[in-house]
Every structure is written in C-alpha cells, then in structure tokens.
Amino acid sequence: VLADVAFDLRLGRSFTYRVPEGLTVVPGQRVLAPLARRDRVGVIIALRDGDDASLKPLARAVEPLAVLSRAMLELARWAAEESASPLGPTVAAMLPPLLRRGRPEAVAPPPEPRPGTAAPGELWMDGDREDRLVERLEPGPALVVAPDVESAARWARRLDAARLDSGVPGAERRAAWFAAAAGRARVVVGTRSSLLVPLPPAATIALLDEHDAAHKPPGAPRLHSRDLLQRRAVIEGSALVLCSATPSVETWWRSESGGLRRLPVTRQPWPEIVTVDGRVILRTHPLTLPLTRAIEDAARRGRPAALIVMGEASALGCDECGAVMRCPACTVAFGASRTTRTLRCRLCARSEPLPATCPGCGGHRLSSVGWGGERVEASVRRRFPGLSVARLGPPGKAVGAETARTQVLIGSPALLRGQAPGTLGCVGFIVLDGLLRVPDFRGGERAFAALWAAAETVGPRGRVVVQTLHAEHHAIRAAVAQDRDTFYREELGFRRDLGYPPFRRLCSIAVRGRSDAQARAQTSDCAAALRGIQGLEVYPPSRRPGPRPVWTFVVKGPDSLPRLLAEPLSPFLEGRGSRGVVEVEMDPVSWW
DNA sequence: AGCACGCCGACT
DNA sequence: GTCGGCGTGCTC
Numbered sequence: 001v002l003a004d005v006a007f008d009l010r011l012g013r014s015f016t017y018r019v020p021e022g023l024t025v026v027p028g029q030r031v032l033a034p035l036a037r038r039d040r041v042g043v044i045i046a047l048r049d050g051d052d053a054s055l056k057p058l059a060r061a062v063e064p065l066a067v068l069s070r071a072m073l074e075l076a077r078w079a080a081e082e083s084a085s086p087l088g089p090t091v092a093a094m095l096p097p098l099l100r101r102g103r104p105e106a107v108a109p110p111p112e113p114r115p116g117t118a119a120p121g122e123l124w125m126d127g128d129r130e131d132r133l134v135e136r137l138e139p140g141p142a143l144v145v146a147p148d149v150e151s152a153a154r155w156a157r158r159l160d161a162a163r164l165d166s167g168v169p170g171a172e173r174r175a176a177w178f179a180a181a182a183g184r185a186r187v188v189v190g191t192r193s194s195l196l197v198p199l200p201p202a203a204t205i206a207l208l209d210e211h212d213a214a215h216k217p218p219g220a221p222r223l224h225s226r227d228l229l230q231r232r233a234v235i236e237g238s239a240l241v242l243c244s245a246t247p248s249v250e251t252w253w254r255s256e257s258g259g260l261r262r263l264p265v266t267r268q269p270w271p272e273i274v275t276v277d278g279r280v281i282l283r284t285h286p287l288t289l290p291l292t293r294a295i296e297d298a299a300r301r302g303r304p305a306a307l308i309v310m311g312e313a314s315a316l317g318c319d320e321c322g323a324v325m326r327c328p329a330c331t332v333a334f335g336a337s338r339t340t341r342t343l344r345c346r347l348c349a350r351s352e353p354l355p356a357t358c359p360g361c362g363g364h365r366l367s368s369v370g371w372g373g374e375r376v377e378a379s380v381r382r383r384f385p386g387l388s389v390a391r392l393g394p395p396g397k398a399v400g401a402e403t404a405r406t407q408v409l410i411g412s413p414a415l416l417r418g419q420a421p422g423t424l425g426c427v428g429f430i431v432l433d434g435l436l437r438v439p440d441f442r443g444g445e446r447a448f449a450a451l452w453a454a455a456e457t458v459g460p461r462g463r464v465v466v467q468t469l470h471a472e473h474h475a476i477r478a479a480v481a482q483d484r485d486t487f488y489r490e491e492l493g494f495r496r497d498l499g500y501p502p503f504r505r506l507c508s509i510a511v512r513g514r515s516d517a518q519a520r521a522q523t524s525d526c527a528a529a530l531r532g533i534q535g536l537e538v539y540p541p542s543r544r545p546g547p548r549p550v551w552t553f554v555v556k557g558p559d560s561l562p563r564l565l566a567e568p569l570s571p572f573l574e575g576r577g578s579r580g581v582v583e584v585e586m587d588p589v590s591w592w
Numbered sequence: 593a594g595c596a597c598g599c600c601g602a603c604t
Numbered sequence: 605g606t607c608g609g610c611g612t613g614c615t616c
Contacts, residue, residue, distance in 0.1 A: 005616080009593055015616040036595060036615040055616055089593095514611090 002050045003058060005033050005042035008092035010581075012573055014045055020057040028066035028073045028110070030095070032059040041098065043091050045073065067095055067177070069110035071235055072196040076221075078231065083222035083586045084507065084562040084569065093220040094196045096177035097170035105175065108182035110198030113236030121233055121240030122261045123210075123251060125484070127268040127456065129243050133206055134158060136241070140186035141203040145225055147214035147417075149191060154418055155208065156189040164190030164197055192221065195228050203238045205229055209417070210244040210251055211449050213589045222585055226251060230259075245456060246449040249495060250502040252488045265484070269460035273451065273480045278431055278467035279319055286376045286430050287383060291465040294426040299387055299407050303425025303462070306409045306416065307380065308450065309373045310432065316343060316354070317433060320363030322469035324433075325355065333443075344542065376430055377410050384408065413450040422459035429454070432468040432476065441500045442589070444475040448487050451479035499537075501587065505561040508554050508588040509569075513580030516549035522572075522579035523551035529568045530555060536564060562586055 001019040017033050019025055025044055032039040039059045068076070068091070080090040099105070124133065137144065137159060144159065146152040149167035156163045162176035162185045179185035181198035188197060192215070199205070207215070207226055216224040226242060233240035242251060242260065255262040276288045286307075287295070298305040316325045316336035325334045327345035334343035334352070341354045357364055377391045384407075392411035409415060409424075416427065432447055454464045466476060478487035496503050509526060513519025523541040530538045541553040557564055565584065572582040 002616095007593085007615095009615085011593085011615085013616095017616060033616080036593090038594080040594090040615095052616090 002048050002052065002055065003031070003044050004046040004048070005031060005058075006045045006086075006088035006091060007035060007040055007042040008088050010086065010089065010573070012086045012570060014087070015042070016052075016055055018052065018055045018057045019047070023058060023061065025058065025061055026066050027070055028068035030062035030067055030098075032062060034059060042088070043068070043073075043095070045077070045087060045091075062098065063104075063107050065107050065109045067110065068196055069112050069198060071113050072110065072198070072232075075228070075232055075235060076196060079221055079223045079228055081566070082227070082562050084565050084584045085220065085222045085586075086573070089220040090222070091196075094193055096164075096174045099174065100170060102171070105178065106182075107178045108184075108198075110181045111183070111200055113238075114201055118234040118237050119239065120259060120261050121230055121242060122263055123247060123255050124241055124243045124263050125245050125247065126263065126265045127245075129245070133241065133243055137187055137204060137206060141180075141183070141200045142187045143180075143194065143197060143199055143203060143205045144187065144189040144208065145194060145206065145215075145229065146189060146191055146208045147212035151208060151418060152189050152191055159187045159189065161185075161187035161189045164188055164194035166191070166193065192217075192225055195221070195225060195232070199236070199238060201237070203236075204241065205233060205238050206241045206243055208243050210242040211246050211248045211445070212244075212417075213446075216587065216589045218585060218588070224587060224589075227587075246445075246452045246484070249445055249488060249491050252484075253492060253502040256492075267482065268456075270482045271455050271458050271460055271462045271464055273455060273464040273466060275466045275468055275471035275476060275480070277469065277471065279322065279469055285383075286379050286467075287428075288465075288467055291428040291467060292383070294428060294463045294465050295384065295387075295408060297463070298425025299384075301425050303423070304407055304409055305426045305428065306411070306424050306454075306457075307376060307428045307430055308413055308415065308454070309376055309410065309430050310413070310450075316366055317469065318358035318361060318363045319365040319367050319469075321358060321361035322433075323358060323360040325359075325366075373410055373412075380408055380410065413446075413453065416450070416453040416457050419457045421456055422462070424458050424462060426463045426465065427454035427458055428465040429467060432466050433470055441495070441498070444473065444487075444491055444494075447473070448475040448479055448491075451476065455479065455482070499556060504556050505559060505587060506554055506556055507561055507565060508552055508585045510544070510550055510552040510583045510585070511580040512583070513549050513551070516543070518579040519549045519551045522582065523553065526569070526572050526582060527553050529572070530565070533564060533568065535560075 003017050003019050004014045006014045027044050027047055029044050030041055031044055033042055034056050076091045077087055080087040144155050146155055149165050152165040153167050162179055164173050164176045176188050177197055180188045183200045207229055210226055229240055254260045274290055276290050278288055295305045325343055327334055327350055334345055336343055343352045373391050381389050387407040389408045390406040392415050474490040511519045511523045527538050527541055530536055535558050537556040539554045541551050544550040544552050
C-alpha cells in the first residue's frame with residue numbers, strides 16, 4: 001500500500017511512501033515520514049494499492065487514529081484549491097497541536113458526517129444576537145469560531161466550553177479536539193485553527209463577528225472562515241449562524257440572493273451620534289469642543305470614555321473642501337508619498353505628481369498628517385490632567401500601568417470589541433477620515449462597522465462623537481440613522497459599478513525578492529504569465545511601501561479566479577525560484 | 593521550510 | 605594550505 005503525504009511546505013505536491021508491514025494508517029491521519037534526511041510530520045491525504053521498492057517507508061503514525069474525517073480532508077482540499085494554495089500548509093494550519101511529552105491520551109476517531117438536510121445558514125444581526133446565541137448553543141453540540149483569542153476566552157467562559165485556540169496550553173487544545181471527536185464536548189470554542197474540528201451530527205456552528213478582518217488574516221489557511229464554514233455546514237448538514245451587527249458586504253449580498261437567511265431585526269434604542277467637522281481644529285488639536293464636552297460628561301457620570309484612532313492613512317486630503325485625491329480609474333484614494341512627491345494608486349499603480357493645490361476647490365492646504373495614538377494620548381493628558389488615561393495596543397493590552405479605573409481609553413476600533421453594552425459613557429472618533437480616506441475599497445464597510453459597534457457599546461444613554469471631514473459619507477449617515485439597508489444598498493451599488501467583491505473576485509500576488517531588481521523582474525514575469533487569459537484583469541505591479549523589496553500586483557476575475565490562476569502560476573510556486581518567493585492571496589481583505 | 597552541496601575570502 | 609560564507613536546488 002502506498003500513502004500520499006502532504007507536508008507543511010510551500011510545495012504544491014505531496015510525497016508518496018510505502019506503508020510498512022504491520023502499520024495500519026488511514027487518510028486524515030498524521031504520520032512521521034522521512035523527508036530530506038529527517039522525519040517530518042505530514043498528513044496522509046490518500047492511500048492507494050501498489051508497491052514501489054524505490055519509495056521510502058513511513059516511519060510511524062503520530063496518533064493511532066485520524067485527526068480529520070474524510071469529509072474534513074476533502075473540505076481542506078477544496079479550501080486549498082479555492083485559495084490557490086498548497087494543501088499541506090492549508091491542513092497544517094487547521095490541526096490540533098502535537099503531543100509534546102507525556103503519555104498518549106485517549107483519542108477518538110472523527111465522526112464521518114451523514115449527508116443531512118442542509119438548510120441555508122442564518123445571519124443574526126439584531127441587538128440581542130449574543131444573548132440569543134448563548135441560548136441557542138448552550139445545549140450543544142456546537143462549535144464557536146471567534147476572531148481572536150481574547151474573544152474565544154470570553155465566549156468559552158460564557159458557554160463553559162472547551163477551548164481549541166492558542167490562548168490555552170497545547171495539551172488542553174488537544175484534549176478539546178479529541179473530546180469533540182468523541183462527542184464528549186458539549187460546546188467547543190476556537191479561532192481559525194479549529195475550522196475542521198470533528199463535530200457530532202446535527203451540530204451548530206457559530207461564526208462570531210463575521211465582519212471582522214481577523215477571519216481572513218494573511219497566511220494559511222488562505223480562506224475566509226465564513227466561506228469555509230458555509231461549505232462545511234452544507235457537507236455535514238450542520239446549522240450555521242453568522243453573527244454580526246454589521247456583516248461584510250459579501251455576506252449581506254449572499255443574504256440578498258437567498259444563500260443565507262437574514263433574521264429580522266428590530267430597531268434598537270440608539271445613542272446620539274454627533275458628527276463634528278474637524279477641518280480647522282484637527283490640525284493643531286485632536287479634540288473638538290463637542291468631544292471635549294462628551295469626555296467631561298462621561299467622567300462626571302463615572303463612565304469611561306474611549307477615543308478611537310484609526311490606522312494612519314497615507315492618503316492626501318484637502319483641508320478646505322475635504323476632498324481626497326483619488327485615482328480617476330479606480331476611485332480608490334491615492335497613496336501619497338512626500339519623499340518622492342508622488343501620488344500613487346495602490347491598485348493600478350498609476351502615478352501622478354503631488355499636486356500643489358486641490359484639483360477640486362483650488363485649496364492650498366493639502367495634508368496627509370493624521371493623529372496617531374501617542375500624539376492623541378499626549379494631547380489628552382495635557383487637556384485633562386485630572387483624568388486617568390490609558391492607551392491600548394492592538395491586542396487590547398494596555399500600554400502603561402493603569403487599566404482598572406481608567407477614565408479615558410485610547411486605541412484602535414478593536415478596543416470596542418467585547419465591551420458590554422453601556423459600559424462606556426462615550427466613544428469619540430478622533431478622525432474617521434483615516435478610514436474613509438485609506439486607499440481601500442473596504443473603508444466604508446469598516447467605518448460603518450466601527451460606528452455601529454460604538455453605538456452599541458455606549459448604549460442609548462451614551463454618546464458617540466465622530467470628528468470627520470466626511471459627515472455626508474453614506475457609512476456615517478447610515479450609522480447615525482441606524483439604517484443598514486441604505487448602507488448596504490449604496491455600498492453594493494458602488495462595488496457593482498467598479499467591479500469589486502462580491503461582483504468580481506480579487507487576488508493579490510506578492511513577490512519577496514533578494515534584491516529589488518530581482519523581485520521586480522520575477523513579478524513582471526508572473527504578471528506576464530497571467531495577461532491575456534480570458535476573464536482576467538491584471539493590474540500593473542507596484543512596489544509595496546516599506547524597507548524590504550516586495551512587489552505586488554492585483555488580479556481581478558470571475559468566481560472561478562483561483563482555478564484560472566492555478567495553471568499559469570504553478571511554475572512560480574514550485575520550488576523557490578532564485579529571484580524571489582511568490583505568495584498568492586485570494587480574496588485579500590487588504591493587499592499591501 | 594530545512595538541509596546539503598558547491599564555489600570564493602580570513603585564519604592556523 | 606584549510607574553515608566557512610550563503611547562493612541554488614531537492615526532498616518520496
């Protein structure tokens with residue numbers, strides 16, 4: 001018997017071994033096999049009859065049983081194809097950790113799903129979605145997929161569930177995996193690495209915060225958790241719940257076209273969302289008068305205030321009319337570079353000289369300066385010497401000592417994640433244009449999600465203050481009016497007009513080279529291999545800002561994009577190529 | 593991804 | 605005269 005084994009290598013192909021006498025293995029089982037003079041862990045992806053004395057034998061099995069059912073292995077195979085990436089790293093990213101030391105524990109085979117009646121998944125957006133989800137999941141069996149470990153920890157506590165995510169020790173994750181396989185775990189909670197965990201029949205799978213970009217970070221498995229789970233639910237007949245107050249535009253679109261059942265929503269008690277034109281004051285100070293007052297009010301009421309700083313935008317905006325310099329062909333905001341004095345489109349690489357005046361209104365004050373967390377913190381401390389201030393880093397960790405009785409929190413939109421409704425007295429967006437200006441077609445979607453989260457977090461008695469130059473943007477207007485339909489209608493119109501997802505698919509291809517010239521050459525060869533293929537739109541390569549030589553380009557295409565790319569890209573993905581490592585990221589959430 | 597094999601500078 | 609840099613290529 002011969003076994004095809006996939007390893008966690010950036011190689012498209014698997015390797016074939018002889019199964020030695022006396023060793024019984026099955027597909028989906030992990031094995032140790034000799035590869036390049038050492039034993040490495042791989043997954044058996046197929047068994048076939050045959051014998052070839054020239055092949056090396058498998059060394060041994062890692063566990064006595066498969067960690068993946070055949071159905072989950074097939075799902076991983078599909079995920080690899082759908083993301084135009086090799087199977088080895090794709091499965092490797094979704095397996096339980098290896099047993100490090102100690103006695104082998106009781107493992108259970110993964111149940112094969114009985115092809116059940118696949119109901120379309122449900123989209124839960126209403127204000128009470130999380131409480132209802134707890135009720136729904138409590139009896140089990142259920143899998144909860146959270147965007148990050150903090151959220152996984154919170155939900156595991158809330159549901160008294162076993163954890164599969166990297167926030168707990170490996171032994172505990174392993175135990176949770178095999179408990180799920182044996183049907184002993186009522187509810188398991190995990191992140192992306194748990195997407196293939198064995199589940200008993202008629203389980204419920206919940207994806208938390210479906211809109212969160214953490215469900216599709218760069219790297220394996222290069223597929224959005226929502227897409228993998230939707231297919232999984234169909235294959236095994238489990239019930240899927242996508243939970244988000246502000247789903248991604250793709251998911252809303254799927255619910256419009258019947259692929260998902262959108263549960264009705266009720267109008268929630270909504271706070272006042274004030275927009276403030278930050279045109280004048282924001283150049284010297286991060287707090288306008290309305291925001292200053294809101295912070296003072298919150299402190300008086302004994303509630304903390306949160307100040308949200310969006311990712312620093314390198315776009316160029318006019319301080320007088322608020323216009324953002326955009327690529328006329330793509331309408332995404334130009335990236336501005338002061339050193340090279342150019343505007344450059346991150347999508348089509350079109351380049352223009354930095355204008356001296358606003359092409360719209362002739363204004364002379366063009367600025368790309370934004371407010372980063374440090375600058376805001378310093379300013380707030382100066383303005384409110386009597387209040388305790390803490391800045392939170394990306395994973396919600398406080399930068400500085402005081403966290404407990406903090407009166408002003410400063411951080412990214414992630415700061416709002418997991419705050420119980422009503423805990424914050426006010427949320428202020430230092431300048432929301434950072435999001436709307438960012439050269440990314442998802443800017444509107446992210447702004448809408450952040451505003452909605454802020455409104456839910458402060459509750460009806462709190463206040464949201466939005467400092468912006470774009471108070472008329474549909475994301476802001478729709479959030480103020482608590483009006484999802486308008487937001488998604490406008491956003492879908494814009495995406496349809498310009499050929500963005502969900503109407504067209506994108507793929508970003510990046511080449512990391514030894515030298516800039518080599519990366520550039522490899523990139524242009526790669527782009528040339530794709531040009532002329534029916535249905536593909538290949539954008540010109542551009543250098544990614546940063547110190548390392550990375551060149552990227554974007555390809556647009558139909559639903560079949562990964563299959564159209566597989567053939568022509570394979571020579572660039574095989575081996576390493578002397579001129580650079582080629583990385584393919586399907587459906588990127590951001591591509592620079 | 594490792595890890596080896598293969599051709600050019602500073603040491604015993 | 606060797607030890608060793610990491611550039612390129614292979615791994616069932």
